Amino acid sequence: MACTLAVAVGALYLRSAVLDDTGTSMAGGVHVPGTDVVVGAGSASLSKGNTGDTHAIWPPVPPDAGERPLGAPPAQNSSSGGFAFLRTVGDSGGSRPVAWDPCRPIHLVVNGAAAPRGSDQLLREATAQVSSATGLQFVFDGPTTEAPSRDRAPQDNDRYGNRWSPVLVAWTDPAVVPDLAGSVAGLAGPEEAPYYVASQEHWVSGRVNLDGPDLAEVLKRPGGWGRARAVVMHELGHLVGMAHVHEPTELMxxxxxxxxxxxxxxxxxxxxxGLGPCFTD
Incomplete structure (x- = not known):
């Protein structure tokens, strides 16, 4: 069986195209030593309110949501237990990973301030791989001037309107994101919606910070495109809810x-x- 983590925090470490799992990172303002994933600190279990009515705590269902999943993951073709989730939740149907709503596309905006050449194609190829493996659909909303932040909230009405904020993909550097200093090539993780009961837990936004100068150097090396794309795929794996594993044959x-x-x-x-519940009622 796959192991699970009670909390989620993450980043990817790169040294001469070699990942190194030493060091620390900051996740949503909470110091988590020795990890490489970032998950926002904005999610919370609420104790006041009608637990069956989320209209007061969630934005309205967007027009591009469907009544059924927009895509489907492939049929199971492996019995491997070499995977781990950032968070799991128990409900009447048993334990499940906290996941994204498959009835809605995952919207992304891109800050390309430190993007290497070919970054758009690199990101699109990586998201296509994650979409194929999960059935989750990704939509690029275009560029943004939003800067990376440790305390990014799942909603920013002034910037994005009354909806969950799109995932911020930032091509940046250690001067802007100090946690990218040294051997860290990327930091990524999802933001969870506020909820009353466990069955309402799901990811709704997130961030992906990529060290543009580091990856530009990787791209110059033989086989660099595949290695750089693997870094982005690894970070997107964190974004959709994957944690690190101990098996070196896995990309996580x-x-x-x-x-x-x-x-x-x-x-x-x-x-x-990709088999998570829909939240389009």
Whole structure:
């Protein structure tokens, strides 16, 4: 069985195209030593209100949401347990990973302030791989001037209107995001919606911070495109709810190997993350 984590925090470490899992990172303002994932601190279990009515705490259902999942993950083709989730929740149907609503596309905006050449194609290829493995659909809303922030909220009505904020993908550097200093190539993670009961838990926004200068150097090396794309895929894996694993044959392993594609454990974990409940009522 896959192991699970009670909390989620993450980043990717890169040294001469080799990942290193030492060091620390800041996740949503909470110091989590020795990890490489970032999850926002904005989610919370609410104790006041009608637990069956989320209209007061969630924005309205967007017009591009469907009544059924917009896509479907592939059929199960692996019994591998080489995967882990950032968070799981128990409900009447048993335990499930906290996941994105498959009835809505995941919107992204891109701050390309430090983007290397070919960054748009790199990001689109990486999101296509995650979409294929999960069935989740991604929509690029275009560029943004929003800067990376440790305390980014899941809603920013002034900037994005009355909806969940799109995922911020920032091509940046350590001068802007100090946690990218040294060997860290990327930091990523999702934001959870506020909720009353466990069955309402799901991801609704997030961030992906990528070290543009570091990845520009990777792209110059033989096979650099595949290695750089693997970094972005790893970070997007965190974004949709994957945690690190101990198996070096998986892309969610925290240290660099020759792996540039999702392994069997990655694929099974991503498949399960594509089977989350819809929240379009």
């Amino acid at each position: 392993y925290p240290e660099a190997t020759a792996q540039t594609a999702f392994g069997p454990g990655d694929q099974e974990g991503l498949r399960q993350l």
